[in-house]
Amino acid sequence: MTGKERILAKLRGEATDSLPLMPITMMFAADLAGVRYIDYARDHRVLADAQVAVADYFGFDHVSAISDPAREASDLGAAVEWFDNQPPAIVESRALLDEKSKLAGLRLPDLAAPGRMRDRIEAVRLLAERTGATRVVEGWVEGPCAMGADLRGLNTLMLDFFDDGPFVEALFDFTVRMEVEFARAQVEAGATLIGVGDAAASLIGPKLYTQHVLTSEQRLIAAIHALGVPVRLHICGNTKRIVEGMGLTGAEIIDLDFPTPLGHARRAMRETQVLLGNIDPVRALRDGTPESVEAALAECFEQAGAAYICGAGCEVPRGTPYANLEAMARFARSRR
Template sequence: MELTPLERTNRRLAGEPVDRAPNQNILMAFAARYIGSTYDRLAQDYRVLVEGNLRACEAFGIDMVSAISDPLREASAFGAPVVFPYDAVPMCPAPPLAEVFDLDRLQPWDPWEAERPRDRLLAIQEYRRRVGGHYPICGWVEGAAAEAADLRGVSQFLEDTALEPERAHALLEVCTQAAIRFAVAQVEAGADFIGIGDAVASLMSPRAYRTFALPYEQRIIRAVHDAGGRVKLHICGNTTRHLADMATSGADIIDLDWMVDLAEGVRTIGGAAAVSGNMNPVAVMRDSTPEEVAAAVRECLAAGDARLIVSAGCEIPADTPHENLLAHHRVLVEAGGAA
């Protein structure tokens, strides 16, 4: 049997037989370069984002199209200044709450009215028009902790969690409400999944994660589920000490970055969610030979279970050799339903 990417993903999440394990590599800069465009254009024009993802997913056997581009869509809507260096990641040179903590500085926004959130919604609508029902469509929001760090600055926000917890919670509440509105709007626009990026959480102690990140992730996840969508939780970095807590998030998929031992992650998360991971995107996917990539994919399959999604731990670099992505796909096809 040959399944569509959406069928493959749905069956894998349910622990049912599949033709091969899904591949849900995250594409941003790579998608832009693959179609001869640049990262700054992809981050600002949904048509570039959609075309790059669709063509790369088709070419390399990737089983999810995504509307992710950068972590500053919500920040820009709140009023943060965002600059777009040529062919590079968007940047916020001056977080709006870095110097003065005043929530009134954050402008209210509607996902369909704010420029950059609206661009993401248009991407999802375009995916739905072109490949809805064939590929799983993944929207994206920043987790509340990640968004608070974008608006306050990472160091300032983490300092607030230690010294001014009431201040931190007040900002997290604003960020959570915005994330829920944005996530639900994406589901209504046609997203099957919402990715939640909460990178700053990997810098927190387990106690801080349980206090300042996890409860807000859980609220966003419940809202997405209530809207009819599913969620993948993506925390960049070494989340080994958070695995048991992440398993209580309610996420349907939990991404593990390359620093995490995949077998340990699968054991700890257990049946609470499907695990996705976790080859090193640079040392393995970009800098290794196709044979070494193939060996790494086989190692992931051996460490996984019947729900494992085999992907790099984070975004595929722009200059990743095409042969390496094809090697990833080839091993999954060869392993077939036994994977």
């Protein structure tokens, strides 16, 4: 099977020749390709070269256009700080929506115009041309809670949940409308799957998640399904208390970070829900040994059951020994 066939078969609940392998690589990929991260995040050709290189080297079943959470915010006019060799960051102290009234004046970015969203679309196009026949090409958008935090400021959004629920609803409505269009452009460019990153959602409890985030994630994911592609929902951090809700989003892949044991997630979701992850990226993957990596993945597989895709809890950290990632690949290829 090709990587693409393997992943898509797994999502259909069909037998595969081995476990699909879909770890997130960003800075690790840039380092492997010998490029600065600022170039990786700014130039789709650099990103595509690095993604193909890392996928070739370790035998990944996918390539991804994920790079940083600041693409949409950049194009909307948010203040972003750039670093030479790490991801750009949104400057929260100068949040674009520092005043709630500014939301009404916010317009969806022009995806045909030059910008960071356009650059990701072109990355998807290039990846699809170069490796889309045999690998899943993953586009990427921000989830409603993460995007809301990008625009409003994470600290402020957390208080908005209690101070002004209707504003949060309006903010999430804007983010969903924008991300649907961003996903559409990436699918048209050749994405075979869309990743949705909604890290900020791990900071809230089940009540607020159900009340404010879940329905927005469901709307976003349903709209991406209408484009004809499956969805990977990735929420970094501790999601133990919202994981049941995550299982109701409709995402084909629930990609969990290490604080949430896959056994816990499996008990909260249907048996056929594909789970991805979730060894501790730092303690197990970067600082472990090939043997401990395989043992940690075996535990994940045991807890998740057959509907499982190999990966780390979050991005493969810079500095991870190649031998440890090779051990992950070896584990995936030796199980089915």
